[in-house]
Amino acid sequence: MANVAVIGAQWGDEGKGKVVDWLASRADLVVRFQGGHNAGHTLVVGDQTYKLSLLPSGLVRGKLGIIGNGVVIDPEALLSEIARVRAQGLNVSPETLRIADNATLILPLHPAIDRAREASRGDSKIGTTGRGIGPAYEDKVARRAIRVADLAEPETLSAKLDELLLHHNTLLAGLGAPVFEKQALLDRLLELAPLVLPYAEPVWERLDDARRAGKRILFEGAQAVMLDVDHGTYPFVTSSNTVAATAASGSGMGPASVGFVLGIAKAYTTRVGSGPFPTELLDATGRLLGERGHEFGTVTGRPRRCGWFDATLVRQAVKVGGVQGLALTKLDVLDGLPELNICTGYRIGGEIFRRLPASPRAQAAAEPVYETIEGWTDSTRGARSWADLPAQAIKYVRRIEELVEAPVTLVSTSPERDDTILVRDPFEG
Numbered sequence: 001m002a003n004v005a006v007i008g009a010q011w012g013d014e015g016k017g018k019v020v021d022w023l024a025s026r027a028d029l030v031v032r033f034q035g036g037h038n039a040g041h042t043l044v045v046g047d048q049t050y051k052l053s054l055l056p057s058g059l060v061r062g063k064l065g066i067i068g069n070g071v072v073i074d075p076e077a078l079l080s081e082i083a084r085v086r087a088q089g090l091n092v093s094p095e096t097l098r099i100a101d102n103a104t105l106i107l108p109l110h111p112a113i114d115r116a117r118e119a120s121r122g123d124s125k126i127g128t129t130g131r132g133i134g135p136a137y138e139d140k141v142a143r144r145a146i147r148v149a150d151l152a153e154p155e156t157l158s159a160k161l162d163e164l165l166l167h168h169n170t171l172l173a174g175l176g177a178p179v180f181e182k183q184a185l186l187d188r189l190l191e192l193a194p195l196v197l198p199y200a201e202p203v204w205e206r207l208d209d210a211r212r213a214g215k216r217i218l219f220e221g222a223q224a225v226m227l228d229v230d231h232g233t234y235p236f237v238t239s240s241n242t243v244a245a246t247a248a249s250g251s252g253m254g255p256a257s258v259g260f261v262l263g264i265a266k267a268y269t270t271r272v273g274s275g276p277f278p279t280e281l282l283d284a285t286g287r288l289l290g291e292r293g294h295e296f297g298t299v300t301g302r303p304r305r306c307g308w309f310d311a312t313l314v315r316q317a318v319k320v321g322g323v324q325g326l327a328l329t330k331l332d333v334l335d336g337l338p339e340l341n342i343c344t345g346y347r348i349g350g351e352i353f354r355r356l357p358a359s360p361r362a363q364a365a366a367e368p369v370y371e372t373i374e375g376w377t378d379s380t381r382g383a384r385s386w387a388d389l390p391a392q393a394i395k396y397v398r399r400i401e402e403l404v405e406a407p408v409t410l411v412s413t414s415p416e417r418d419d420t421i422l423v424r425d426p427f428e429g
């Protein structure tokens, strides 16, 4: 039985949460494998709206949620999110949520460094979410991070805090930011320990059992391929690998367990934060997409930059992300536009490219080459079958399929869970 990994194929906020929620009805477990509470996934179910950052979206369907070792966990954010969704009626307990005991923790000094560093960057800000994601991943690879299991060992916490503070207080002082005091951090971690540890376990064992029992595992990616620390628009990226391969290493399973890779792309493009965006529209059409699509960051509330669908970018994400099928979301936002542009390549210094080069200078200079396609006047909002779509909308989807070199296996036509056209069940491979 196939498993499924869902990843973003643009710059995030493609609607992964909606798609994961929809697919979760067919899964037994839902696993987050990278990122942290920089993610913001909005799920609309009837008159309830759930906004999840760290918790796997499958919890809304009552499916077992797992936070894998590849995730960076802010324990304060975790506990407040649990409290928030419990107040909305969701059952989150150590029976429904398991957390990898070898996952890295985000401490209060991480967002402090994140923000101080951003402030010091002036005009060349990355536009991070300010939640300490980058500094926490840095500590992980520097081998000084505090991990979930350390919460059970006060002496380990104490020794690791000494090492962390030696490093970070020097940096904070250099950036002119307030430094941290060890005892307060230690006391707080010891208070949090009994609240977090009941969720902790070696999740790789549970996942191995699930695999052997033929259970269906849904891997829920956060961010997107163009924010991947290797494959994205570096340095305007997040600090984790967001491609589907990470589903294995970020949860403790082998690569063969990842299964079908479903890439999610919006029918246009958005980006929050700084960095290159060749098809960005700074005109009335860009504003219209933003208004119609309610394009405001779930986490930070920042307006998202909007632009035309970039098939060159998504094709690249399909290749490096290992995408086997594409879910195209927010088609309804394009209803009524007389003409649509699709980017089929970039003009850079007089040459045409069918990929975004690695050079930041080339990325910033990339001018989109467009193919124009006629729009449609009828509404696609709420469509649940191909027969509900105007012919021109189907043509648009078909053209995208050709250009990105991946089949569109799912189309989403509203924020609502069931307003979805299924072409091919990803769990069937």
Ligand code: GDP
Residues within 6 Å of the ligand: 008, 012, 013, 014, 015, 016, 017, 018, 039, 040, 041, 042, 043, 044, 293, 294, 298, 329, 330, 331, 332, 333, 412, 413, 414, 415, 416
């Ligand atoms: P994620 O980070 O990829 O999970 O995406 P977000 O939840 O941050 O942002 C996607 C937004 O689009 C959310 O507000 C969704 O409710 C909404 N959404 C998802 N699919 C559709 C769709 O097909 N049509 C419209 N109009 N909105 C959608």
Ligand code: IMO
Residues within 6 Å of the ligand: 008, 011, 012, 013, 014, 038, 039, 040, 041, 126, 127, 128, 129, 130, 131, 132, 133, 134, 221, 222, 223, 224, 227, 236, 237, 238, 239, 272, 273, 274, 298
């Ligand atoms: P979801 O899962 C969109 C962006 C930030 C910034 C860059 C680095 O909802 O799609 P970070 O705080 O990660 O160091 O910021 O990455 N970013 C996202 N943009 N959606 C997200 O998550 C994002 N997570 C991070 O805006 O440009």
Ligand code: MG
Residues within 6 Å of the ligand: 012, 013, 014, 039, 040, 041, 042, 298
């Ligand atoms: Mg989001």
